[in-house]
Amino acid sequence: MAAMAAVLERTEKVTIRRASDADRDAIFDLIHTFARAGEMLPVPLDGISIERFWVAAVDGAVVGCGALWFWEDGTVEIRSLAVAAHLAGRGIGKMLVRQLALESQAALPKGVMPQLFALTLKPTFFIKVGFDVVPRGRFTAKERGDCATCPFHAHCREIAVLWNGHDPATLTVRDF
Numbered sequence: 001m002a003a004m005a006a007v008l009e010r011t012e013k014v015t016i017r018r019a020s021d022a023d024r025d026a027i028f029d030l031i032h033t034f035a036r037a038g039e040m041l042p043v044p045l046d047g048i049s050i051e052r053f054w055v056a057a058v059d060g061a062v063v064g065c066g067a068l069w070f071w072e073d074g075t076v077e078i079r080s081l082a083v084a085a086h087l088a089g090r091g092i093g094k095m096l097v098r099q100l101a102l103e104s105q106a107a108l109p110k111g112v113m114p115q116l117f118a119l120t121l122k123p124t125f126f127i128k129v130g131f132d133v134v135p136r137g138r139f140t141a142k143e144r145g146d147c148a149t150c151p152f153h154a155h156c157r158e159i160a161v162l163w164n165g166h167d168p169a170t171l172t173v174r175d176f
């Protein structure tokens with residue numbers, strides 16, 4: 001994966017940066033707050049692949065996270081995207097998506113747009129930040145690699161969304 005500056009987006013108070021081991025507990029807590037409410041899938045503490053995560057921090061505290069997963073069929077998945085509820089609607093989710101999209105693009109040969117996707121219960125959020133709803137059957141590596149063994153598979157309500165192909169650098173983020 002192409003190296004990028006550790007800090008890429010700085011507004012008045014929010015920093016988007018690569019996660020480090022020190023962020024593991026905070027990421028776990030964020031994900032599990034929403035997983036307990038049935039809004040996203042749980043991840044065990046030792047299942048957090050920290051090198052895949054980016055975080056949003058406000059005054060040094062982790063308030064958001066998201067990860068990238070590169071599948072063998074060339075698709076790239078956004079996973080475990082979460083923003084602390086008390087900061088929802090302030091643009092932090094969009095900042096994280098922008099960074100993850102830039103990162104997925106940087107990992108590919110120049111000019112190749114990533115097949116960046118997510119499976120989500122929040123399709124409206126993803127549509128607002130640059131994705132289209134697509135049939136989920138097209139992500140065959142994900143289906144084979146994850147969904148087939150997921151305990152929630154039989155009752156899965158997640159909707160597939162795919163990056164609409166525009167340059168992620170043009171995704172505007174507002175000041176926090």
Ligand SMILES: CC(C)(COP(=O)(O)OP(=O)(O)OC[C@H]1O[C@@H](n2cnc3c(N)ncnc32)[C@H](O)[C@@H]1OP(=O)(O)O)[C@@H](O)C(=O)NCCC(=O)NCCS
Nearest residue numbers: 034081082083088089090091092093094120122124125128
């Ligand atoms: C979904 C989530 C990541 C959004 O983060 P956020 O920081 O609140 O989102 P932003 O403020 O960047 O919102 C960007 C746009 O999406 C809209 N939006 C945010 N959440 C939305 C939702 N649940 N439904 C519809 N629109 C939503 C915002 O109003 C904003 O629209 P605007 O540009 O017209 O103002 C956050 O609410 C969250 O962590 N939810 C729980 C976990 C989850 O569902 N994760 C989804 C991936 S599985």
